Amino acid sequence: MREIAIIGVGQTPVGEHWDASLRMLAADAVRAALEDAGITEVDALYVGNAYGAPISSQSHLAPLIADHSGLNGIETFTIEAAEASGGAALRAGYLAVASGVVETAMVLGVEKSTDMIGTARTGARSVSLDADYEAVHGATLPALAALLMRRYMSEFGIELSAFENFTINAHANGGKNENAMYRNRIKPGSFAHAPMIADPVSLFDSAPDADGAAAVILTSAERAADLVPQPIRITGSGAASDTLALHDRDDLLTLKAVTLSTRKALTQAGIEREAIDLLELHDAFTILSVLALEAAGFAERGAGWKLADQIGLDGELPISTFGGLKSRGNPVGATGIYQAVEAVLQLRGQAGANQVADAKTAVIQSVGGIASTVITHVLQS
Amino acid sequence: MREIAIIGVGQTPVGEHWDASLRMLAADAVRAALEDAGITEVDALYVGNAYGAPISSQSHLAPLIADHSGLNGIETFTIEAAEASGGAALRAGYLAVASGVVETAMVLGVEKSTDMIGTARTGARSVSLDADYEAVHGATLPALAALLMRRYMSEFGIELSAFENFTINAHANGGKNENAMYRNRIKPGSFAHAPMIADPVSLFDSAPDADGAAAVILTSAERAADLVPQPIRITGSGAASDTLALHDRDDLLTLKAVTLSTRKALTQAGIEREAIDLLELHDAFTILSVLALEAAGFAERGAGWKLADQIGLDGELPISTFGGLKSRGNPVGATGIYQAVEAVLQLRGQAGANQVADAKTAVIQSVGGIASTVITHVLQS
Numbered sequence: 001m002r003e004i005a006i007i008g009v010g011q012t013p014v015g016e017h018w019d020a021s022l023r024m025l026a027a028d029a030v031r032a033a034l035e036d037a038g039i040t041e042v043d044a045l046y047v048g049n050a051y052g053a054p055i056s057s058q059s060h061l062a063p064l065i066a067d068h069s070g071l072n073g074i075e076t077f078t079i080e081a082a083e084a085s086g087g088a089a090l091r092a093g094y095l096a097v098a099s100g101v102v103e104t105a106m107v108l109g110v111e112k113s114t115d116m117i118g119t120a121r122t123g124a125r126s127v128s129l130d131a132d133y134e135a136v137h138g139a140t141l142p143a144l145a146a147l148l149m150r151r152y153m154s155e156f157g158i159e160l161s162a163f164e165n166f167t168i169n170a171h172a173n174g175g176k177n178e179n180a181m182y183r184n185r186i187k188p189g190s191f192a193h194a195p196m197i198a199d200p201v202s203l204f205d206s207a208p209d210a211d212g213a214a215a216v217i218l219t220s221a222e223r224a225a226d227l228v229p230q231p232i233r234i235t236g237s238g239a240a241s242d243t244l245a246l247h248d249r250d251d252l253l254t255l256k257a258v259t260l261s262t263r264k265a266l267t268q269a270g271i272e273r274e275a276i277d278l279l280e281l282h283d284a285f286t287i288l289s290v291l292a293l294e295a296a297g298f299a300e301r302g303a304g305w306k307l308a309d310q311i312g313l314d315g316e317l318p319i320s321t322f323g324g325l326k327s328r329g330n331p332v333g334a335t336g337i338y339q340a341v342e343a344v345l346q347l348r349g350q351a352g353a354n355q356v357a358d359a360k361t362a363v364i365q366s367v368g369g370i371a372s373t374v375i376t377h378v379l380q381s
Numbered sequence: 382m383r384e385i386a387i388i389g390v391g392q393t394p395v396g397e398h399w400d401a402s403l404r405m406l407a408a409d410a411v412r413a414a415l416e417d418a419g420i421t422e423v424d425a426l427y428v429g430n431a432y433g434a435p436i437s438s439q440s441h442l443a444p445l446i447a448d449h450s451g452l453n454g455i456e457t458f459t460i461e462a463a464e465a466s467g468g469a470a471l472r473a474g475y476l477a478v479a480s481g482v483v484e485t486a487m488v489l490g491v492e493k494s495t496d497m498i499g500t501a502r503t504g505a506r507s508v509s510l511d512a513d514y515e516a517v518h519g520a521t522l523p524a525l526a527a528l529l530m531r532r533y534m535s536e537f538g539i540e541l542s543a544f545e546n547f548t549i550n551a552h553a554n555g556g557k558n559e560n561a562m563y564r565n566r567i568k569p570g571s572f573a574h575a576p577m578i579a580d581p582v583s584l585f586d587s588a589p590d591a592d593g594a595a596a597v598i599l600t601s602a603e604r605a606a607d608l609v610p611q612p613i614r615i616t617g618s619g620a621a622s623d624t625l626a627l628h629d630r631d632d633l634l635t636l637k638a639v640t641l642s643t644r645k646a647l648t649q650a651g652i653e654r655e656a657i658d659l660l661e662l663h664d665a666f667t668i669l670s671v672l673a674l675e676a677a678g679f680a681e682r683g684a685g686w687k688l689a690d691q692i693g694l695d696g697e698l699p700i701s702t703f704g705g706l707k708s709r710g711n712p713v714g715a716t717g718i719y720q721a722v723e724a725v726l727q728l729r730g731q732a733g734a735n736q737v738a739d740a741k742t743a744v745i746q747s748v749g750g751i752a753s754t755v756i757t758h759v760l761q762s
Contacts, residue, residue: 001481021513044620053434053508057516060463060509063622063638063753067629073641075620077462077469077754082441088458092473099479100382101618127434128441132402135438237482239425239456241444248448257444260454372444373458 001098005224005231006379008037008217009341013179014329016114017211022049022056023068026110029213029334030069033106037217037228044075044102048089048109050082050333050368054124056115065108075102082128083141083284085109086336087239087366087375090216094237094377097218104219109337113209121209125332128369130245142206142285144246144370146198149287151252153200156302160200163286164191165308166319167204167326170283173313174323176353181210181329207284207324212331214338230348236271236378238264244372257374258295258365265363269378273298277359278346279317280339282367283324292365296376318356321346336366336375347381382479386605386612387760389418389598390722394560395710397495398592403430403437404449407491410594410715411450414487418598418609425456425483429470429490431463431714431749435505437496446489456483463509464522464665466490467717468620468747468756471597475618475758478599485600490715494590502590509750511626523587523666525627525751527579530668532633534581537683541581544667545572546689547700548585548707551664554694555704557734562591562710588665588705593712595719611729617652617759619645625753638755639676639746646744650759654679658740659727660698661720663748664705673746699737702727717747717756728762 010032012025020028026047034040045066053059062076081088086109093107116124126135134144152158167186174180186204194202224231240260243249249256266273279298283289290304298317299307311319322328322342325335343362345351351359359381366375391413393406401409407428415421426447434440443457462469467490474488497505507516515525533539548567555561567585575585605612621641624630630637647654660679664670671685679698680688692700703709703723706716724743726732732740740762747756 023513050440051434053432054438054440056512057435057508058512059431059435059461060625060750060753062462063749064511064625066622067624072624073621073637075472076622077460077465077473077620079458079473080440080461081443081458084458091456091458092460092476095473095477095480095482098482099476101476101479127438130445131437131439132404239458240454241447241457243448243453244441244445256454368444369441372441 002100003221004094004097004218004234005221006216006234006344007219007224007228007231008033009344010036011179011214011338011341012212014181014210014212014331018114022052022058022061022110022112023064025112025211025213026065026108027069029108029215030106033215033217042104042106042217044096044105045071046089046093046105046107047078048085048333048337049078049111050080050085050128051111051124054127055121056112081373082368083332084336084366084368084373084375085333088373090336090340090377091237091239091375093218094234097220104217106215106217107337108213108215109334110213111331111333112211113331114211133245142198142201145285145287146201148252149200152287158305160192162305163205166283166286166289167191169311170320170324170326173321173354174327177322177328180323180327181208182327201285205286207326207330210329210331212329212334214334214341216337216340232344232347233380234377235380236265236269238262238268238376240374242372244369246370253291255291255295255371257371258292261374261376262296265376265378271361271378275361276363278321278356278362279319280343280364281319282365283320283326284330288367313354313356321356322354339364339366343379347379383481384602385475385478385599385615386602387597387615387725388600388605388609388612389414390725391417392560392595392719392722393593395562395591395593395712399495403433403439403442403491403493404445406493406592406594407446407489408450410489410596411487414596414598423485423487423598425477425486426452427470427474427486427488428459429466429714429718430459430492431461431466431509432492432505435508436502437493462754463749464713465717465747465749465754465756466714469754471717471721471758472618472620472756474599475615478601485598487596487598488718489594489596490718491594492712492714493592494712495592514626523579523582526666526668527582529633530581533668536634539686541573543686544586547664547667547670548572550692551701551705551707554702554735555708558703558709561704561708562589563708582666586667588707588711591710591712593710593715595715595722597718597721613725613728614761615758616761617646617650619643619649619757621755623753625750627751634672636672636676636752638752639673642755642757643677646757646759652742652759656742657744659702659737659743660700661724661745662700663746664701664707665711669748694735694737702737703735720745720747724760728760
């Protein structure tokens with residue numbers, strides 16, 4: 001296979017876009033990415049979206065967006081993997097361009113969560129859980145995360161406060177990101193007293209569903225070098241899966257697909273964990289970040305929470321450098337592409353107040369469900 | 382890129398499987414394909430599905446199916462392109478294996494239409510139309526097909542009876558296919574008197590929504606030659622798109638994406654139309670077959686219906702050789718993969734009573750919406 005690089009990125013602000021539909025948000029990101037790359041067309045458009053059908057009553061999004069973005073006629077289809085839809089779309093685009101069949105591909109993630117609100121949206125979001133064994137009993141994603149968090153706290157004798165710095169860090173970084181949804185700071189000590197959503201998962205522990213769209217443009221590294229001054233290479237790409245239902249797992253606290261996916265991506269890139277300058281995790285809930293750090297090999301089992309003091313922009317392992325899902329917001333099917341856009345800005349040195357110094361290697365990880373789908377990419381300058 | 386071949390196929394009967402869920406149907410097809418290929422594992426599973434979320438309240442299908450099929454852990458995600466989801470999944474699998482990153486991939490299509498019935502399903506199915514400009518006004522896919530058919534009949538002065546042989550042919554072939562949903566014959570003359578669904582589209586003109594799953598296994602042609610006696614090569618693959626809403630098109634009766642997609646696939650395969658031994662069209666409505674024949678270059682504009690007497694198993698251009706969508710049935714997201722399975726059986730000479738003599742080249746075409754997504758593949762023995 002040939003080497004792949006990202007030559008353009010685009011994003012909309014993340015938030016509640018009551019005045020914009022799915023196609024409008026998407027077209028904004030498409031145009032921004034084309035402008036960033038300095039090109040006017042691509043050969044294919046791969047769309048990551050998770051909830052267009054259940055929330056916006058709109059599937060078959062890919063040709064709709066292609067047409068609305070001025071790309072009518074091109075190859076296009078949608079990729080779905082629940083909350084990992086963005087990462088999976090990036091994987092699909094990576095494979096397409098790697099094949100040599102597709103020369104230049106746009107990978108877009110888009111979600112419009114606010115087309116539905118309240119308990120209706122909670123129900124709509126639950127279609128990505130196991131319908132026959134989880135959703136039917138009223139399980140929701142926050143509720144399942146709460147089960148894991150309680151088990152983790154019990155098994156390792158850990159207090160709620162151990163998790164707070166993940167949220168404090170996310171909001172500290174998101175506060176500097178003009179595209180972030182919630183830019184307020186979280187004060188030390190307030191995490192443990194936040195309103196409960198699903199005990200022990202609180203409001204300060206749960207990423208907000210949001211609207212947004214983000215896009216990256218991929219082409220061969222060879223062609224990229226002719227087109228843009230700072231192509232960012234994708235040097236590793238790994239995808240893995242696990243059961244949907246938690247009760248089907250041997251060990252609740254081991255995110256197997258994180259282990260498999262991370263190993264594949266790092267092995268392909270030929271890098272050790274020490275070489276990673278920043279890590280964009282799927283921090284929908286702090287327990288997911290902690291368990292992912294352990295499963296990905298950055299910490300021993302039961303010790304992931306101890307990394308909380310090393311994740312700042314100037315720490316050993318910066319995480320959620322633009323605010324992560326928690327502060328930047330979680331436009332579900334777009335989130336994996338926001339991670340890619342943010343990593344590219346870091347590796348170009350264009351991250352402004354969110355810049356990680358001398359960032360040369362970034363790892364981004366897109367997670368669907370409770371790590372039922374995990375897609376990991378290594379990006380390098 | 383390297384050449385790709387199909388080394389295994391599997392399918393469930395198409396019909397109303399009230400006793401089987403999405404995951405059960407899917408696992409049956411996965412197991413059948415593995416057995417057919419004589420292997421026990423694959424590196425990736427790509428799932429085509431259109432209506433899991435709106436009809437079965439189940440998205441995030443790919444890891445669910447992988448796990449239920451004994452493939453827990455592997456790379457997997459879902460591809461959606463409305464009625465072309467199966468063809469799009471085949472395209473995604475083709476690109477993945479062509480890249481060399483994935484050695485062996487299973488491409489599965491699955492749909493469970495009967496999890497919802499009556500007008501509820503009609504509404505759920507409409508999420509793939511333009512939500513803001515078509516579905517909101519009550520448009521359905523049969524209604525849009527009816528608009529095209531009426532316009533076609535008016536513009537070219539054609540009677541309803543001109544379309545009947547497409548249905549008669551489909552049922553004649555489907556009657557010999559033990560996996561077909563409706564195996565009854567349609568008598569000449571009865572087409573024009575069938576109960577209307579959306580005038581002039583009648584019951585005998587409209588393919589039935591169905592349950593079913595089908596799978597194909599892809600690997601490099603080089604590896605395929607070592608594994609199975611009769612690998613079937615994919616020599617052409619083309620994808621294209623058009624507007625979702627009909628009012629956005631310059632010409633209602635030109636299926637632009639069919640033209641683009643067919644041209645790409647035939648050019649890549651390096652074949653002329655005369656070399657095609659059988660053609661599996663998306664015959665959800667006879668007007669779609671007629672317009673596709675014209676857009677794909679088999680007939681002049683307004684003359685596609687004249688091919689109706691050449692489409693039998695022993696005709697110049699056999700169509701719907703196992704019954705097509707109309708008689709075999711339309712398990713929506715699986716239909717594009719049923720086409721692939723049937724083409725492989727034809728090219729292997731294993732089509733039994735449905736065999737097209739000396740079939741060496743097959744073209745299959747998967748269509749989403751009114752040709753908003755079109756994916757065409759050329760398969761050769």
